[in-house]
Amino acid sequence: MLVSVVLPIVLSFIMFSLGLGLRVTDFARVFQQPKVFGVGLLNQLVLLPLVAFCLVLAFNLPPVLAVGMMILGLCPGGVTSNMLTRITNGVPPLSISLTAVSSLLSVLIVPWMVAWTVGYFGVDESRSVDVTAIGIKMFLITAVPVFFGMILTATAPALVEKISKMVAHIALALFILIVVLAIKANWDALMKHFSTLGPALLALMIVMLGLGLLSGKLLGTTSRESTTISLESGIQNATLGMAVAAFVGAEAVGGGLPDSALPSAVYGVMMYFIVVPFVLWRKKVHEGNVTS
Helix, strand or coil, rough: CCHHHHHHHHHHHHHHHHHHHCCCHHHHHHHHCCHHHHHHHHHHHHHHHHHHHHHHHHHCCCHHHHHHHHHHHEECCCCHHHHHHCCCCCCHHHHHHHHHHHHHHHHHHHHHHHHHHHHHHCCCCCCCCCCCHHHHHHHHHHHHHHHHHHHHHHHHHHHHHHHHHHHHHHHHHHHHHHHHHHHCCCHHHHHHHHHHHHHHHHHHHHHHHHHHHHHHHCCCCCHHHHHHHHHHHEEECCCHHHHHHHHHHHHHHHCCCHHHHHHHHHHHHHHHHHHHHHHHHHHHCCCCCCCC
């Protein structure tokens, strides 16, 4: 029930909320600011998986959790980063564009990388990962809802203006619900492995937020742009991570969430302990109270 019904519905609604307010013109940022957009996208699609892979090896995670953390590292972006960018007075259009493009590209990239990851760590070697099936499922629950949100924005902008905040609040509540359910369903495994999983996830968040900020500064972006790149680099789509883990491992656990979903679920809780102080700091920087 959780894997086959609840999780896909929740993720679809969250991605629909991303599509609300998103217009085709927002993608023009790719060409208007290629340097800023390029470094953000490179961080998400290349640097993030590499850092996740290095941390998996450094912390010697068990194979199933190694796969789960790699899946999390392959699922960049999410509506949370868009919300936090607004709070920090960053550059929301850049954040939304990066999230949208990376989410759409993940439909093509993630299935192949997950298949490689499962093979590399030797998890569930008795069956191969169906790359096509994962790609189709991801397309249906990520790309399609985003398109519907964009269509509604284009055809009924007044309605979208009225409901967008309510939809965003519902999406956040659903995200919290699915994280709680996932942790509850895998509580025993979490307690067994948290001593290694927790520090690994903590390191992933800190390293990616730092590298995101540094990469932006090195390329001479503004403080607000650097903050936006940092949040897009350091905030992963935990809901998508749980969904992909479920697509890969549901068969082995009779339809329930596999242990490989744990890194994404735990990340969904832990990230706020790191992100909130970071957001408050960057907000002060942009208000001119602290030197950036």
